[in-house]
Amino acid sequence: MTAISNDPSIYETPGINWRRQIRFGLIGALSTAFISLAGMPVGLDGRSIIQPVLSMGYLSLLWVPFVFASIAGSEVVLEGMAERQRSARDLWAGALVGLGSSGGVVLLMILIQNFDLRDPLVNWSPQLLELLSFDRSAAFGMVIWLVLGTFLGFLGGSMHVVPQKFRSATLTVCLSVFGVSVLETFLTDLLEGFGLEGLTDLVYYKRGGLEVLGAVAVAALALAVPLIAGPRVARVKTQVIEMPSEERRRVNLALLAVSAALLFVLPFFLGKITNELLANVGLFVLLALGLNIVVGLAGILDLGYVAFFAVGGYTTAVLTSPNSPGFSPELPWPVALIAVVILTGLVGLFIGAPVIRMRGDYLAIVTLGFGEIIRLLFLSDWLSGWFGGAQGITNIPGVNVGIATVKGTDPRSVFLLVLVFCGIAIYVSWRLENSRLGRAWMAIREDEDVAEAMGVNTTNTKLMAFVVGAVLASFSGAIFSAKVGSIFPTSFLMLVSIIILVVVIVGGMGNITGVIVGALVLIGVLGGPKQPGLLQEFSQFKLLIYGALLVWMMLKRPEGLVPNVRRTRELHQEEFLQDAWLKGEIDTDDQEGTA
Amino acid sequence: MSMLEIKDLSVTFGGLHALKNLDFRVEEGEIVSVIGPNGAGKTTFFNMISGMVTPTSGDIFFEGESLLGLDPSQVTERGIARTFQNVRLFANMTILENVMVAQHCRTDQKVFGALFQTKAFKSEEEAIRTYGEEVLSFFGSRLTGYRLDQPASVLSYANRRRLEIARAMATRPRLLLLDEPVAGMNPRESAELTTLIGRLRTEWGFTVVMIEHDMSVVRDVSDRVVVLDHGETIAQGSYEDVANDPQVIEAYLGRPVGSEEIPGESS
Ligand SMILES: Nc1ncnc2c1ncn2[C@@H]1O[C@H](COP(=O)(O)OP(=O)(O)OP(=O)(O)O)[C@@H](O)[C@H]1O
Ligand SMILES: [Mg+2]
Numbered sequence: 018m019t020a021i022s023n024d025p026s027i028y029e030t031p032g033i034n035w036r037r038q039i040r041f042g043l044i045g046a047l048s049t050a051f052i053s054l055a056g057m058p059v060g061l062d063g064r065s066i067i068q069p070v071l072s073m074g075y076l077s078l079l080w081v082p083f084v085f086a087s088i089a090g091s092e093v094v095l096e097g098m099a100e101r102q103r104s105a106r107d108l109w110a111g112a113l114v115g116l117g118s119s120g121g122v123v124l125l126m127i128l129i130q131n132f133d134l135r136d137p138l139v140n141w142s143p144q145l146l147e148l149l150s151f152d153r154s155a156a157f158g159m160v161i162w163l164v165l166g167t168f169l170g171f172l173g174g175s176m177h178v179v180p181q182k183f184r185s186a187t188l189t190v191c192l193s194v195f196g197v198s199v200l201e202t203f204l205t206d207l208l209e210g211f212g213l214e215g216l217t218d219l220v221y222y223k224r225g226g227l228e229v230l231g232a233v234a235v236a237a238l239a240l241a242v243p244l245i246a247g248p249r250v251a252r253v254k255t256q257v258i259e260m261p262s263e264e265r266r267r268v269n270l271a272l273l274a275v276s277a278a279l280l281f282v283l284p285f286f287l288g289k290i291t292n293e294l295l296a297n298v299g300l301f302v303l304l305a306l307g308l309n310i311v312v313g314l315a316g317i318l319d320l321g322y323v324a325f326f327a328v329g330g331y332t333t334a335v336l337t338s339p340n341s342p343g344f345s346p347e348l349p350w351p352v353a354l355i356a357v358v359i360l361t362g363l364v365g366l367f368i369g370a371p372v373i374r375m376r377g378d379y380l381a382i383v384t385l386g387f388g389e390i391i392r393l394l395f396l397s398d399w400l401s402g403w404f405g406g407a408q409g410i411t412n413i414p415g416v417n418v419g420i421a422t423v424k425g426t427d428p429r430s431v432f433l434l435v436l437v438f439c440g441i442a443i444y445v446s447w448r449l450e451n452s453r454l455g456r457a458w459m460a461i462r463e464d465e466d467v468a469e470a471m472g473v474n475t476t477n478t479k480l481m482a483f484v485v486g487a488v489l490a491s492f493s494g495a496i497f498s499a500k501v502g503s504i505f506p507t508s509f510l511m512l513v514s515i516i517i518l519v520v521v522i523v524g525g526m527g528n529i530t531g532v533i534v535g536a537l538v539l540i541g542v543l544g545g546p547k548q549p550g551l552l553q554e555f556s557q558f559k560l561l562i563y564g565a566l567l568v569w570m571m572l573k574r575p576e577g578l579v580p581n582v583r584r585t586r587e588l589h590q591e592e593f594l595q596d597a598w599l600k601g602e603i604d605t606d607d608q609e610g611t612a
Numbered sequence: 613m614s615m616l617e618i619k620d621l622s623v624t625f626g627g628l629h630a631l632k633n634l635d636f637r638v639e640e641g642e643i644v645s646v647i648g649p650n651g652a653g654k655t656t657f658f659n660m661i662s663g664m665v666t667p668t669s670g671d672i673f674f675e676g677e678s679l680l681g682l683d684p685s686q687v688t689e690r691g692i693a694r695t696f697q698n699v700r701l702f703a704n705m706t707i708l709e710n711v712m713v714a715q716h717c718r719t720d721q722k723v724f725g726a727l728f729q730t731k732a733f734k735s736e737e738e739a740i741r742t743y744g745e746e747v748l749s750f751f752g753s754r755l756t757g758y759r760l761d762q763p764a765s766v767l768s769y770a771n772r773r774r775l776e777i778a779r780a781m782a783t784r785p786r787l788l789l790l791d792e793p794v795a796g797m798n799p800r801e802s803a804e805l806t807t808l809i810g811r812l813r814t815e816w817g818f819t820v821v822m823i824e825h826d827m828s829v830v831r832d833v834s835d836r837v838v839v840l841d842h843g844e845t846i847a848q849g850s851y852e853d854v855a856n857d858p859q860v861i862e863a864y865l866g867r868p869v870g871s872e873e874i875p876g877e878s879s
Contacts, residue, residue: 444727445727448726448727448729449723449726449727451726452721452725452726452733452737453716453719453721453722453726453736453737453740454722454723454726455726456705456709456712456713456716457713457716459702459704459705459709459713460702460705460713463702463703463704463705464700464702466664466684466700467696467700467702468702468713469664469683469684469685470662470663470664470684470685470688470694471685471688471693471713471714471716471779471780471783472685472688472689472693472714472715472716472717472718472783473685473713473716473717474683474685474686474716474717475685476683481723485723
C-alpha cells in the first residue's frame, strides 16, 4: 500500500484547479451584483458593526470575496491520496476569486453610470452608486473595490496556507466581533440589568455598532479566553467522560437544573425589548417542537401546521375575551387552556383522519390546503358571528396567576410563562421520543409499509403524531392570544407554517436542541413573520435570507445546524458507510459468533 | 383444522394473473417450502397472506378465522410475521430498536405512561428490551453485545438477513413467512441458517413457510414442498417427489434462455 501511494509518478498531486477558481470568481461577481441590486448595501448601511469603519451594508458585500476565495481553495482530499502541498500560488488563486467578486461591483457601477434601469430595478439608484463609490468619485470607488476585493480574496486564500490554529483564531475573532455587535441590544440590556451600563458605553458606540477600541477589546478577549480557559475546560470534560455512567448522569442532571434555574432568573435582568424578543422566540420554539414531532419524528410533511396555532389562539380568545362576538363565557385563562388543548386535539384528529391516508407530496399539498381553509374560516363572514371575521377578537385579558397578570404590556411575565410551556414541550418531546410510540414514529419515517407489516398500526400512530403536534401548537396559540390581547386572521398566514418548517429544517430535524437553536438563530436574530429580531434592519431581507439559507442548507448541510445522529446517517448514508468501513465498524466477515 | 388454509385464491395485477385459483394448507408445526421459477408469484403469495396485497377472489383462513380485509398490522397481531426478499430493515434505527419496535402489537403503553413514567411503562420497556435481546441472541453473538446500539445499516448483508428474521420473531408470531432467507449467503452460512430454521420449530414453536431457491436448504429442512409456476400450484409433496416430477422439471428447464436453476442443484 504505502509503496504505491508514495510513488509520485503514479499519484502525482494535482495542482490548483484554475477553472474552479474562475468559476467561483464569476459566481462571486454575480453574488455581489445581486446583493447590491437587492438593496442590501443601502438598506443595511444604517447599522454599523464597527463605528465608523464598517457598516452592515458594506459587510453584506465584503464577505463575498473572502468566503468565496476560501471555499474555492478548499479541496476534497480523497482517501489514500496525499494532500496537495499548499504554496504561494494558493494566495494568488484566492486573490483571483476576490478580484472576480469585486469585479461584479465595479461592473455594476459602470452600468449604473451609463444606463438607467431604475424602472424595473428599484435599487438601480444614485444612492447605491454613491455608497459603492464611498461618497467620492466613481473611479476612486472602483479602484478601491478592486484592491479591497483582491486583498480579501488573498486573505481568504491564505486560510489554506496558514496553520490550522491561525485559521480557527481568525474565525473566532471575526465571529465574535460580528456576534457581539449583532447582539448589542441583548447584551446592553443584560448588562444594564446587572448595573454595568458603564461597560457597554465603553464598548458600544451610542447604540449602533462597536467602537474601534471596543472591537479590538472583543477580539483580544476572544483570543485570550480559549487560551486560558481551554485546557481547563478540556480537563473537566475528560473527567466527566471518564466518570461511571451513573455519576455522569447525575452531573448532567445537575448541569441541566442549573441552566434551567439560570434561564428562569434571566428575565429579571433583561429589559422590555429583549424579554419581548425572547418571548417571541419561545412561542416559535413551542411551535417548532410540535412540528418536529410531526415532520422530524414521524416523517409527515405538514405544510399547514399554522392551523393548530390558529385554533389554539382563537379558542382562547373566544373563551376568555368579553368582546367575543358569539359565545363569551369569559373563562380564566388556565381553565380555558384545558378546553383549548382538548379542542385543538380534536381538530388535529379531524384534519388528520382524511390527510393521514395520503403520502408524500399529496399529503404535503393537502395539509397546505387545510392550513388555508382554517384561516379562511376564521376570516369568513359566515363565521364572523363567532370569530369576528376580519375584525378579529379584541380585548383578550391576560393570564391571571395570583400575584401578577401575564399580558403583552409586561413582556417579562410573558417570557416566563413561555419558558414554562417550552419546558413542558421539551419534556414531552424527549419522553415520547424514547418510548414505544416514538419508536413506532421512527419506523414509519423509515419505511411505512414495513412498519405496518411489523404490527404498527400506522394510521393510528401517525394520527397520534398529528394530535401531539397540534396540542403543542395550541399552547403557543393560547399564550400568543393572551400576549397580544387581540387576534386577527392575518396572524395565521401560510408563511407562518413555512417559517416554522424552515426553523425545524435549519435547526436540525428530529433534534430537540437543534430546533431550539434554529428558533434562536432565525426568529431571534432575523425575526419571525411579523416579529422583529435583533437585526431589525434585516426585516425587509428576511425572506431572502431565509430562502438563501434553506437552499444552502439543503445543498451542504441537510441535517441542520445541530444534527440528529440518525438523520445525519440517513442523509449522508454513503459517506457514513465509507467512514464506518474505514474505521472497521462495518462487519464484512462472518467468522465470529456461531449459533 | 389447518393452521393456514387458502381456498381458491386469485390475485391479478391489471391483466396479469400473479396467483390463479390457489389452494394451500399449512398444518401447525410444519415447515413448508415454496419454490418456483422467478416471477412465479411466490412473493405475491406472501404479500397476500400478510395483507399487503388484496386478493381478487378466494379466502384465507388463519386458525379458523378469515384474514380478508385485515390491515397488515392486524394480520401480524393475529400471529403471522414475515421477512422481505429485498431486506427492508429500519436502516437508521439501531439493531435493538429494530426488534423493539416489532413488539409494538404485543405491547400497549401510550402517551400517558411515557409522560409520567409509570411503573407499568417502565416494566414494559424493560420487558421489550429483554425479549428483544433474547431474540437477537438466537443468532449467537452476531447481533448482540456492542452491535445492539449500532444502526442496522452497518450490518453485513448476511447479518441484515438475520436481523430481518429476528425482527419477525420479535412480533411473537405463530406462523413465520421467510422470503428467501439464505439468498446472498455462502454455503457455510446457509447450512448454519438451515439448522436455525429447524430450531425455530423445535425451540420456538413456530410454524414456518419459506420461499427458497437454494435446493439444499429446501431438501434439508422442509417437510413438504410446494411448487408454483405462473401463479398455479404445479406440484406438491416431499422433496424427492417434487424433484422428480416431470412437470416441475419442465417448469425449470423447458423455458427459453435466461431462466432458472434446476431443482436438485443448489444455486
Ligand atoms: N405490485 C405489483 N404490481 C404489478 N405486478 C406485480 C406486482 N407485484 C408483483 N407483480 C408481478 O407478479 C408476478 C409475480 O411476482 P413475484 O414477485 O410474486 O414473483 P416471485 O415468484 O417472488 O419471483 P422471484 O423469484 O424473482 O422473487 C411478476 O410477474 C411480477 O412482475
Ligand atoms: Mg420473490
